Amino acid sequence: MTGATARRRGRPPRAESADTRDRILAAAREEFSERGYEKTSVRGIAKAAGVDSALVHHYFGTKEQVFQEALQAVFAPALKAPDVIFEGPAEGVGERFARFLFGIWENPVTRTPLLAVVRSAVTNEVAASVFRRLVAAQLLRRVASQLGLPDAELRAELAAAQLVGVAIMRYVIKLEPLASADLEVIIRRIAPVVQGHLTGP
């Protein structure tokens, strides 16, 4: 019996629990990405992480809570958007927002989990509510608060709607010519729209 196996008999030391937790979370991200919310089970996540289902419940609670934690990790880069887009001249806000979000979508590493999140949120009510909490509270509301305009939240959402709509038609449904269009051409057309929603009349 190795030391590592022996150790599992007692209460795991703090470092090992952080490690196990991360391993479960990585497995959860993989499972949700591959199968979507509905077809993913706590049992499947546990199996992929090589642990008992009870341990998944111990660290995260319900499937909804595991999803929220996995989503939080997927969204971590996107949640930096408010800092990035308001750094620089006000008239560049629309372009920076567009570049920032398309940067995440164009990168296959960040696109795959994002695709899974969008698919899950569109098809499952629990996933949608997690998406609402995260995106609304942590991303769009922060963008809105920087705008300091009446209707700021609605403005942020309409700007996001243009970006999300393009992302869905380009990366998910793959409608042509949009799917193969040069990103710079898209940004040139989309940036003024986002700018208009955020800071226009």
Added chain:
Amino acid sequence: MTGATARRRGRPPRAESADTRDRILAAAREEFSERGYEKTSVRGIAKAAGVDSALVHHYFGTKEQVFQEALQAVFAPALKAPDVIFEGPAEGVGERFARFLFGIWENPVTRTPLLAVVRSAVTNEVAASVFRRLVAAQLLRRVASQLGLPDAELRAELAAAQLVGVAIMRYVIKLEPLASADLEVIIRRIAPVVQGHLTGP
């Protein structure tokens, strides 16, 4: 044995086959709306229509083909868009397009099957390809041809992306304040964007 039952033994007369075909199509629309593309089976459609699976194959072919026919029926109202939106002054194209699509989304009768179509297209590649063929070829390409501008197809898709993005965030993910916002407020903000994509510089 009634006359109607006796008749089924031979080749059905033309009127009866149109009737059966419609019944299968209505059942297919119901099944796809309730379950989405992936969870719907030809067997389930046949059962709901009260016919044998072989008859579904006889009239429509594969599940993909049944889906395409059902989608065609769901999209029939939306496919009138090009006629409606180009009837009237050119500067009102954006508003008419927005009003037309939101009219379909706001009506629960037309919204339910549309929701199913969007969910299916976002989660299933076969459904997405049917969606592409229909929406691209029959709706957006016709809008584009009326524009007569370079990049007309891309313009039509970016306009549609704004409308689809708002629809998904309002009706599917139900992000607030967008989900409860007054439709006129949304149209006032969205119409100029759609107009800009379609006819702007």
